[in-house]
Amino acid sequence: MFKKVLILSASVGAGHVSAANAIEKELINQNAAEEIKNIDVLEYTNPLFRRLYGKAYIEMVNSMPEVLGWIYDSLDKPWQNERRRLALDRLNTQPFIKLIKREKPDIAICTHFLPAEIISWLRAKKKIDTKQAIVVTDFDAHAMWLAHNFEHYFVALDETKAHLAKVGIPAEKITVSGIPIDPVFAEKKDKLEMREKYGLDKDKLTIIVSAGGFGVGNIEHLLEALSELQTPSQIIAICGRNKKLKSKIDKLAIEKLNNERVKFLPIGYTKQMDEYMSASDLIVGKPGGLTTSEALAKGLIFVIVNPIPGQEERNSDHLLEKGCAIKCNNLPILAYKIDKLVKNNKRLEMMRKNISSLAKIESTKILINKLLNKI
Numbered sequence: 001m002f003k004k005v006l007i008l009s010a011s012v013g014a015g016h017v018s019a020a021n022a023i024e025k026e027l028i029n030q031n032a033a034e035e036i037k038n039i040d041v042l043e044y045t046n047p048l049f050r051r052l053y054g055k056a057y058i059e060m061v062n063s064m065p066e067v068l069g070w071i072y073d074s075l076d077k078p079w080q081n082e083r084r085r086l087a088l089d090r091l092n093t094q095p096f097i098k099l100i101k102r103e104k105p106d107i108a109i110c111t112h113f114l115p116a117e118i119i120s121w122l123r124a125k126k127k128i129d130t131k132q133a134i135v136v137t138d139f140d141a142h143a144m145w146l147a148h149n150f151e152h153y154f155v156a157l158d159e160t161k162a163h164l165a166k167v168g169i170p171a172e173k174i175t176v177s178g179i180p181i182d183p184v185f186a187e188k189k190d191k192l193e194m195r196e197k198y199g200l201d202k203d204k205l206t207i208i209v210s211a212g213g214f215g216v217g218n219i220e221h222l223l224e225a226l227s228e229l230q231t232p233s234q235i236i237a238i239c240g241r242n243k244k245l246k247s248k249i250d251k252l253a254i255e256k257l258n259n260e261r262v263k264f265l266p267i268g269y270t271k272q273m274d275e276y277m278s279a280s281d282l283i284v285g286k287p288g289g290l291t292t293s294e295a296l297a298k299g300l301i302f303v304i305v306n307p308i309p310g311q312e313e314r315n316s317d318h319l320l321e322k323g324c325a326i327k328c329n330n331l332p333i334l335a336y337k338i339d340k341l342v343k344n345n346k347r348l349e350m351m352r353k354n355i356s357s358l359a360k361i362e363s364t365k366i367l368i369n370k371l372l373n374k375i
Helices: 015-029 047-063 065-075 082-092 094-103 113-124 158-166 191-197 219-226 243-257 273-278 289-297 311-321 331-342 345-358 363-374
Strands: 002-009 033-040 107-110 131-135 152-155 174-176 205-210 233-238 262-267 282-285 301-305 325-328
Touching (some): 002 015, 002 094, 002 113, 015 289, 015 363, 082 094, 094 113, 131 363, 158 174, 174 363, 205 219, 219 233, 219 282, 233 273, 243 262, 273 289, 282 289, 282 331, 301 311, 301 331, 301 345, 311 325, 325 331, 331 345
Parallel strands (some): 002 033, 002 107, 107 131, 152 174, 205 282, 233 262, 301 325
16 A cells, blocks of 8 residues: 555646546555545646646647647657756746655656656656656657656557557556546446436437547537438537537537437536446547547447547557547548448447457556556
């Protein structure tokens, strides 16, 4: 058992925070620490840096995704930009540096590269002796995840482990755990019971569309494309914390989207994502690391639409390569592609087998058990 654990994330999108919450929940479930603090590191930076790091990311996802992809690829050069980046991050994270020195945890579990980089530097300067675990929350490991001082890495795929080993991370310090997801996603829940619980038809194709926890992206056009499905269907549209989007989709569903074949159920922020996924057959949208891992755990076939350039495009590559997804590059043919897919029972069966092989249902439990036994 650890005396004190800090779980360190950054609210840049929802995935890093979701992974941190999953880890906290599993630590509590296993009674693995006397004290646990789950911290958003951006709360311990200066206001301008916080805005640029967090809100600017969301704005770029919505308005300039191609720029975001260019930045992602430009910075993906192992060990080349670390000094310049570290100098900037140190300047803007002084409150966090003071926090980590004051708290003196046994171990810091980082689900974002920003705190991992700072802790690695503090250890190199012998200013702290906190042990560190780094949890990569996408299927690929970008160069910004690389650190010199740590105890262990946790990654999604064998390929990611091989990549890290090639760029200098000792293989024995890397565990293929899968991306940490809430332990509730490991619970089997009957599909028909979940449909009945949420007022859904039991015999219709059920599709979940997620805009992510922050409700980003223009999903109105995506939903309009789904309204053209010929297969009798019901669409669960998850709008996240974006109340304006929820109101817009509610109105759009009544005035335009609902028809004799397709019905829409707009949902705001929810803590029952596992049950909505349990009720579904397909998931349509962007393949973020956490959303993808949750969907795989629930056996959902992914229909990839408009992945964010950079990490989501790479997540897409892995899903397509493993035979767990299809991709739609042109919204006008989204309904056509789904109609064609669901008529091919042989292909659906093969894809579900592939998903079962790729899913890491107990990823968070694997991670905590490894830390307890290794560190």
